[in-house]
Amino acid sequence: MRAPVPHALHIFSTFAPAGPELRAVELIQGLGTEYRHTIVAMDDCLDAAERLDPGIKTRTLPGPGSKQTTRVLRWTWKLLERESPDLLLTYNWGAFDAVLAARLKRFPQHVHHEDGFNLDEAEGEIPRRRFLRRLALPRVQHLIVPSTHLEQLARQSWRVPAQRLSLVPNGVDTQRFCPQEKTVRDALRRELGIPANARVVGSVAGYRQVKCLDRLIRSCANLPPDPDGRATHLILIGDGPERPALETLAASHPSPGGKVHLLGFRNDLPKFYAAMDVFALTSASEQQPISLLEAMASGLPTVCTDVGDIKATLGEAGQGALIEPNASDLEVQLTSALQRVLDDPADRGTQGRERVQTTYSSQTMLAAYRRIYEGAMQA
Numbered sequence: 001m002r003a004p005v006p007h008a009l010h011i012f013s014t015f016a017p018a019g020p021e022l023r024a025v026e027l028i029q030g031l032g033t034e035y036r037h038t039i040v041a042m043d044d045c046l047d048a049a050e051r052l053d054p055g056i057k058t059r060t061l062p063g064p065g066s067k068q069t070t071r072v073l074r075w076t077w078k079l080l081e082r083e084s085p086d087l088l089l090t091y092n093w094g095a096f097d098a099v100l101a102a103r104l105k106r107f108p109q110h111v112h113h114e115d116g117f118n119l120d121e122a123e124g125e126i127p128r129r130r131f132l133r134r135l136a137l138p139r140v141q142h143l144i145v146p147s148t149h150l151e152q153l154a155r156q157s158w159r160v161p162a163q164r165l166s167l168v169p170n171g172v173d174t175q176r177f178c179p180q181e182k183t184v185r186d187a188l189r190r191e192l193g194i195p196a197n198a199r200v201v202g203s204v205a206g207y208r209q210v211k212c213l214d215r216l217i218r219s220c221a222n223l224p225p226d227p228d229g230r231a232t233h234l235i236l237i238g239d240g241p242e243r244p245a246l247e248t249l250a251a252s253h254p255s256p257g258g259k260v261h262l263l264g265f266r267n268d269l270p271k272f273y274a275a276m277d278v279f280a281l282t283s284a285s286e287q288q289p290i291s292l293l294e295a296m297a298s299g300l301p302t303v304c305t306d307v308g309d310i311k312a313t314l315g316e317a318g319q320g321a322l323i324e325p326n327a328s329d330l331e332v333q334l335t336s337a338l339q340r341v342l343d344d345p346a347d348r349g350t351q352g353r354e355r356v357q358t359t360y361s362s363q364t365m366l367a368a369y370r371r372i373y374e375g376a377m378q379a
Contacts, residue, residue: 005057006377008035009085011076013094015041015060016239017048017265018206019290020091020115023170023365025051028058030366035373038083042072042095051267069097076101087111087377093118096132103136108379111142111372114150115287116308119210122285125157133158141376144369146170147287147309166372169313170290171365174357177297180274188275192261198231199223199342201255202276204269204291205283207240207262212305214249215282217260219334221253223342231257237272239264273298278341281305282334284325288313293360296352303337305330315355 015021025048028037036057039049046060064075076098080088088110090099102110114137120126125133137143137158143165145151151167154160186196194200201220205211213236220234232255236246243262250260266272273279279295279302286308293313295302302320304310311322321337323330 005033005036006086007083008037008087008089008373009079009083010037010039010089010091011042011095011098012040012091013042015039015046015048017051017267018238019170020113021048022051023290024048024089024091026173026362027366027369028056029053030362031370031373032056034370035087038085040079042067042098047265069100072097073101073104077105080105080107085109087373089113089373091115093129096129096136099136099140100132103139108141109377110140111144111376112137112140113144114154115146116150117210117285118208119284122210125153130157138164140164141379142166142372144168144372145287148312149308150287166368168365168368168372169309169360170288170293171360171362172290172293172297172356173362174297174353177270177273177294179299179353180270184271185274188271192233192235192263192275194233194258194261194275195231198233198258199226200233200235200275200277201280201338201342202235202237202272202278202295203280203282204237204272204294205281205289206238207236207242207246209242210283210285211238211242212282212284213242213246215331215334216280217246217249217253219282219331219338220255220260222331222335223256223339225256229257231255233258234260235272235276236260236262237264237266237269269294270298273300276300278303278320278338280334280338281310282323283307286310293356296360297356299350299353301341302352303334303341313355313360314352315359320352 038059040061042063044063049060052058064072088102091113092115099112138160143160145167146169154165223232234255279300281304288309305325306322307325320341323333
């Protein structure tokens, strides 16, 4: 008789297609038929589920319908009783009430994932949240973080025992994210109304305050005109609450000879990376952004703020430019760095792809998660 397929219950604050959610999609796909999955989003946004292979046993359930902590605690308790999962997987602060409920219920097979902070904690933890993390996280079966900064916080601030903590860097599929043929690049530029010879800066990030995309819009607008007359275009892929403000800013700060393209979420990211000449991240807080790894694997040079593990991810050789996030002249430095990389991309993109292939592959990431999940189910 075949053993029953283990049931993994995932609880997110949202399952919109952003970094942690898309990583979960990749892990679910990679684990294949080893598990059956139930996905719950606190806000009932399940858009990322559209990217799951229909052949994978996956279902979605409605969220608690409330943000009130006591209601979410009761809802989680009942959910655990009803679903009786073999493995509970929770994600980030937005699902922390579910973490608290699991701890109160003393549910043992529990793995929590922490990926970083929003703008309200970019400069340091909110004391109440630190207290709750310190209360609950040392008692989960396992905590997974993607950066050395979070690993240090988990050890020193949240007091998570070493045997319950794993640093697992993010990884990407380097066969999917790879340099594309020029025909792919030219076709997408035509589709967007971008001249084939234009200079194109791009970013893949949620339209949220912590991503500071306003910095990037203004910095691109301040680029000097190209001596060869090439237009400059900025591609922003993502979505979120800052979209109206970014649209207003983009209208008043066009790039030299070009425009800002706010394209929303896209499934076919490889061809958009192919259309870029340089990839930029201007966030106030990051840990190890998946979009950076995708851009590196795609052979792009980068310009980023030096936050989280970005410098370590780029490696000693680097492949672009790093900007001090608290510099008083940050946007001046950002404009200068973009100009420099656009004028001389050299072979930095090649170095970045090689680094992702050797250090940040999706296969390495999947193997680590599989080992942790299997261990947690044996608790």
